[in-house]
Amino acid sequence: MLVTSELFVLVLSIVQAEQGWIDWNYFGLLSLFVQWTTLTSAALICLLRPRLAHMGIAGATLAIVTIVMLDVLAFSLFADKVLNPQPGGILWQSIAKKLLLALLISLMVLRYFYLQHQWQQQQEAEMQARLTSLQARIQPHFLFNSMNTIASLIDSHPELAEEAVLDLSELFRASLRTTEQLVPLSRELELCQRYLAIEGLRLGERLALDWAIEPGLEQQAIPPLTLQPLVENAIYHGIQPRAEGGTVRIEVSAKDRFVYLLVQNPAPEAGESRHSGNHIALDNTLARLRALFGESAVLKRSRQNDIYTVTLRLPRQTVNQYKRLVSR
Template structure:
């Protein structure tokens, strides 16, 4: 296929854009089943309208149902086989081809049915064929219009989701970058060597923050960013900050949105470790249970209601919005307090980053 010509067609016709063909895959059982049910309901309405003195003309219903199901199934098979070629056409041309295929299919079967019901060529025979063709064309155009509107709606939802993810991720970036730069500034005059190492760590955080096009990364990358961020904070807090890692190596490829754990770890430090003169321990844990992966960030209970700090609520709500936008209702973010410990738990469906992308 000529890539340049395809690109030009996409520019001229938004319906044939890179989002895919607007007609669902009629090779799938679910799609064929929905077509069969929809066509059967239409036949029932026609039989009810045709009935005289009763609710339903069963003889008419049986004959028309047989004709419609044959035409629906064979037309679906033809469109299924022609789908790779149709997807390269503009929307109007693809629509014209599909309507023509259905019309020829209906003409063939209605002619055969008419020859069976009307052995001799009569006006009734050709009138029945003409009605069948007209009904088939109108019904096909209505169905294709419905498919096109559904396709446009899905494209719009996808664009909205991408914009929302980028906006949510951008709201998190200034929060940790500002605090990290403050940490480096405090080290330059007293510990320049460590400040240099901190700059390298911060550069990796900057690199991650600039990757706004990545919706999913492996868990090992997210944990690596957390390690760099914690290295920066340990330079500032010293022995007051202790970190305990409890990670399952088998979950290194788990799919996770970028910069998801880091804001939670940052909140654990700023609201659970920094206010305490004696400091405390931050625990970062990952484990799998069935079809779900659980990521936990645990720290000493914040003092003086620090868990309700505005920044904490913003990071929590942003992270929750991001995971639910990508994974749906199966992704859950919650927090709890037990004794002197405050725990944030992130539940994600178990899947690798490569399969999610």
């Protein structure tokens, strides 16, 4: 607001100048007046934010415009009486022009903030809808396979069957928890462990796991159900089609200002087309990351030496740090 108002003063000073490019005396006096009114009006509005938040759009707009107009009137009277006294008394026509100009500028600024707020709400609504859709997506084949595995364990290994039921219920609970935009990385890793425990019962020795988690990143902020779908794709496309199975590697590390998450699995054999089916899930994941973290979030997929790798790059910050940043 300060920069915008100063640019506005600069334009008026250029228009006002009769000689040269700019009237510096006019620029200095008008800058002093505009900056003081801008600062004091913004300070008063900030102090009244709790009350303004409970008003409707029309009420808040009227209150803010009233504050700005009274502030401009007070400084105009002060300027005419003290800084630039006129022999004929107060120049009400000049003050009226300033009030009209302040009214127009205030309405333009409020309109800009309103449109920006509407755009942010639309972005949040779209992101929440995408998140809800993704979280509600429990693959039918995974559910059927899990239930069959649990049924086969009830008689022979009831303890394992009970643990599998608890793991499955936790996965469903996470898919229905749609109010959280970010969770600690430790919770997402725990969810992956529960998912892999269920798949381990079904695949047995065909599934090997390689965990490489750098300590100290437990509170890293990550959208819920971001890593688990990548692990699910690694199982479905990299392990399940192979009779000999394979290894899924999950790696988490930090470098500079970023945290890197890697999910690796054996690449599909030549002619295998099912792997392309996870592109939509990867695109949805990237869209969620960009909505939350902006361009600093990156998702890449690569294939090298028969190893398929999906890499996530997130800015290094905790959930609380993200909330404080957004609240600004």
